[in-house]
Amino acid sequence: MSSRFHSVGLLLVTLATNAEAASWANVPHGRVELVAERTTFAPGVRAWVGVEIAHDSGWHTYWINPGDSGLPTKLEWKLPQDFHAGEIAWPVPKRFDLGGLYNFGYDGNVLLPVAIDVPSSARAGSAIAIAVSAKWLICSHEICLPGKTSLALKVPIANGEGAANATAAPMFAKARAMLPTIAPWHGAAKLSADRVHIELSGKDLPNTAKLDIFSTAPNVIDNSPPKISSANNRIIAEVAKSEYLQSVPSKLTLILSETAREPPIAWKVEVPLGPVLKTEAGFFLNR
Amino acid sequence: MQRRPVLILGAAAALAFALPILAKVVVDQPAPDFTLTDSAGKSHSLAEFKGKTVVLEWNNPECPFVMKHYESGNIPHQQADATAKGVVWLTIGSGRTATADNAKQNKAQGGKGTAYLLDKDGAVGKLYGARTTPHIFVIDSQGMLRYMGGIDSIPSADRSDLKKATQFVPQTLAALASGGAVNVKSSQPYGCSVKY
Secondary structure (H helix, E strand, O other): OHHHHOOOOOOOEEEOOOHHHOOOEEEOOEEEEEEEOEOOEOOOOEEEEEEEEEEOOOOEEEEEEEEOOOOEOEEEEEOOOOOEEEEEOOOOOEEEEOOOOEEEEEOOEEEEEEEEEOOOOOOOOOEEEEEEEEEEEEEOOOOEEEEEEEEEEEEEEOOOOOOEOOOOHHHHHHHHHOOOEEOOOEEEEEEOOOEEEEEEEOOOOOOOOOEEEEEOOOOOEOOOOOEEEEEOOEEEEEEEEOOOOOOOOOEEEEEEEEOOOOOOEEEEEEEEEOOOOHHHHHHHHOO | OOOOOOOOOHHHHOOOOOOOOOOOOOOOOEOOOOEEEEOOOOEEEOHHHOOOOEEEEEOOOOOHHHHHHHHOOHHHHHHHHHHHOOOEEEEEEEOOOOOHHHHHHHHHOOOOOOEEEEEOOOHHHHHHOOOEEOEEEEEOOOOEEEEEEOOEOOOOOOHHHHHHOOEHHHHHHHHHHOOOOOOOOEOOOOOEEOOO
16 A cells, blocks of 8 residues: 555656757656746846656646645756746646535646746857756545656757647647636636625626636635526625635635537636725624 | 716516525624534434533535645644643534445544534535535634634645645634633635535
């Protein structure tokens, strides 16, 4: 039984000779690799790299808000001086139903894109080393395993846009398609003693037939599927309040996902949360 | 520039509201009673421990988060400390992974709780909204729920995070023993999901 866990903490270092020759690191129940979108980086640009996770069938890793259990994947970058890495640009997650418990994350192949700001002082003709330490939790419906690995990539610095990395292009295209676009809608979320009522209005609202809604922040709304309806050019979503909500945030960042499409199309919308009604104020002060 | 949000709150009343499958218990409210059988076949109810502080710990010995807290000695140490002070510590296995073997495994991992209870159909886990292993509930001597959530403040499977984390059970038990207020009443539960 304990042999299942022998590979936990396994550290694999992959060093590629150029941006295109990244190679997969085999990890328990999947493979991961670090890829660059372009074969060279130009000084002073925002370049994109990504950590691709290929999950074995039946296994998944987690979104920034993992849901009822799990942990989000974490990346720690080691970059040359004056290079900066952004946060993961999280693709829209999938909802996993674990018998009344819900997790948000990814199965199959997913690329977690990250922007790298290349300083204008970067010297064309040189090559830079990008290294990342990735940590994740990979789970099936039966068992979870924490995993980690270190990945590295060498990218030449050259003037001009640089050729697309042909191998990685389809995954970057898929990840881009799964990035929530900022929605032009407006709305609000109202918090009562045990639930959150969300209303959105605006142009080109998505079809509510196969719509799902996630909060980027954990422990605000319950992780069970919201009840979503539409009326008079509005989307109305009802969801239970998380019993682990402590301090009420002033706004909710919501991801709407039209799950009828593969990959799903997603939008991001930020709505004010509250105000908490006066009659409920005492309840929250007591939390 | 910013347009006023259009809100028609009356519409909410007309909507049937979908409740999550898992029930919810509420801190500072009475903890619901239950009866479960321990790994030796002995029946225990929460009510029989009235007058004592009770810790409920959801457990699955094969979960790496549980292993982190047992193999490091963190939970066994807290169990020994609590039970020495008269606190009842009930370790509960819920759902399809719960077997009598789990109790043996728990003991082999250093478990020092009062009893290992089996909740194979998950009814008690669902009653409490237990979603992870570990997941902790602390009930005071009057039967009131005083804490629910994570075993500590850093959601991770890394043992190295233990020394930086706030351990919520000893903190809650100390507050209850001194008659003081419980400062942190809930926190995010983290770990593997309970296999309902």
